[in-house]
Amino acid sequence: MWVADALSRRYALLSILDTKLLGFEYIKDLYAQDSDFGDVFNACEKVAFGKFYRYDGMMAPKDIVFDSETMWIQLHNIPLGGMTRQTGLKIGSSMGEVVSVDVDEEGIGWGPYLRVQVNINITQPLMRGIISSFNGSKVWIAFQYERLPNFCFCCGIIKHGTTGCPEPAAARSMHGKYEAQYGA
Missing domain, CATH: 3.30.70 (Alpha-Beta Plaits)
Structure with a gap:
């Protein structure tokens, strides 16, 4: 947990400093080669990797895809x-x-x-x-x-819970009784 938190804070600091200091790109290149965080840093270059996403400060949050x-x-x-x-x-x-x-x-x-x-x-x-x-x-x-994380027992999607399911009818059996396909 500490490593994940350190990675997030360290990258946030690098992103902030990159916008404030000219030539800070050199340190970011070193970060990509770091033995502790290099794999995660490189894995999340274009897409989210676990809970991490590289943000350059120019992308709108709505454009970040977490799929x-x-x-x-x-x-x-x-x-x-x-x-x-x-x-x-x-x-x-x-x-x-x-x-x-x-x-x-x-x-x-x-x-x-x-x-x-x-x-x-x-x-x-x-x-x-x-x-x-x-x-x-x-x-x-x-x-x-x-x-x-938050999970719908009706349809099996992670993005919402059972109460927010757009297709709760999918959880009904042939007999009209509610049966969650993914447990209770």
């Missing part, structure tokens, strides 16, 4: 023999761009689930899971999103 978010997702119900980096990459790529798979140095995941970090499109409904095949058997792999 993706990097999240950790737990993949539940994977057979023990399938708890590998390759499985995480395969399943994670069905959700978006895989950033990381939480496995040991041998590429094996240990624990009750496999974790993948994926940059997902938040303008689309979240995936609840996927059917995958392991040794000829089809298995439902349920997804559990970690630290999920």
